Amino acid sequence: MDTKSMIIDNATTLFQKKGYKGVGLNEILKVCKITKGSLYHHFPNGKEELLIACLRLMNETIKTKMAGIFHKYPSTQTATVATIELMLDDFERDGMITGYTFSSIVYEMASLSEPVRNACADSFSKIQMIVSNKLVEDGFSKESADSIALMVTASIEGGILLCLAQKSSDPLKIVSKGLPNLLKEF
Template sequence: MKSDHVKMDTRKRLIVAMADLLQRKGLHGFGLSEVLAQAQAPKGVLYYHFPGGKVELAIVAIQAAVNNLLSTIEQLKTTKTDVVQVLHTFFSLAQNQLEKSGFERGCPLAAVALESTSADQALRQALSEGFRIIRSVITDLLSETGMPTERAIWLSTLIVSAYEGALLQSRIAASVTPVSETIDILLELIQQEIETNQKTR
């Protein structure tokens, strides 16, 4: 039983280390030795837990990052009174993380996506699914306000695309301005959509 706990703990540390490195350095900005060092894991253990090596671990780390995002939104839904507040707080948390990290910690999905090639089919599939889930969660949030489904889908696609682009610009410029201004615009647009929909019902 103790042995199983140790194995599970090591696996989790590897996933957390990989997610952090992906977020800060992208897929090709570090080697397995750095993952092992950050996870405080012995050599050889990575292939025990992830026979597919770095790519398999990256895919699992991406899935874990998406799950963490979903958990954060679910927690915010229990404390915030409306969708705009939920998204405002969520975006603010991400912005604060980016700024406090010296503009290193952006979106792990975007960082990997920019480096992927047509040969990285499994990786791209995981990224595509991750972005789909994120869009779906935002669509559901907007739909809860009574917004028509098609409009919610359209707006969620715009939100994810604009926000990811703003994060990239903020990292490059080492400034929160692009992401901060984009968040303000998106939240204003969401509020307008909600109010317009409520008036027409």
């Protein structure tokens, strides 16, 4: 792995665990075992440029995971439940959910940085598109599918935040039970 990719991988893990503001430049340097000059060689605009690179990596990772899950299962209902079950496994094992969300970064940074907000908005759009496309395969109109995909995404993201705040997997378990019923109503 090249140095730039290694920096992005390590910083992504740190940002997901501690948030953007919770990770100092010195911590990134220490974990990556690089100098400040090396970091600025790859990311001349500093930590925010690195964050955007991390968001792009998370976006691709999340999109690939979700696309794989949604392709594997026959309906939006079963794919959504399977996605949430993987998140629950992560939460119950690690006490956090990484690899499926970047909500904490959105909360922290979206109002402070337009480039970060745009990167986050793009990622959420891609997630919603995966859900929407599956709903269209299930027979929903494109308009209904887009609306439902937004509700599904918002429910899961909200469930993730509540799990972290409450230190309990119960919110996502409730979302997992409720979303399939909601999808049946449409």
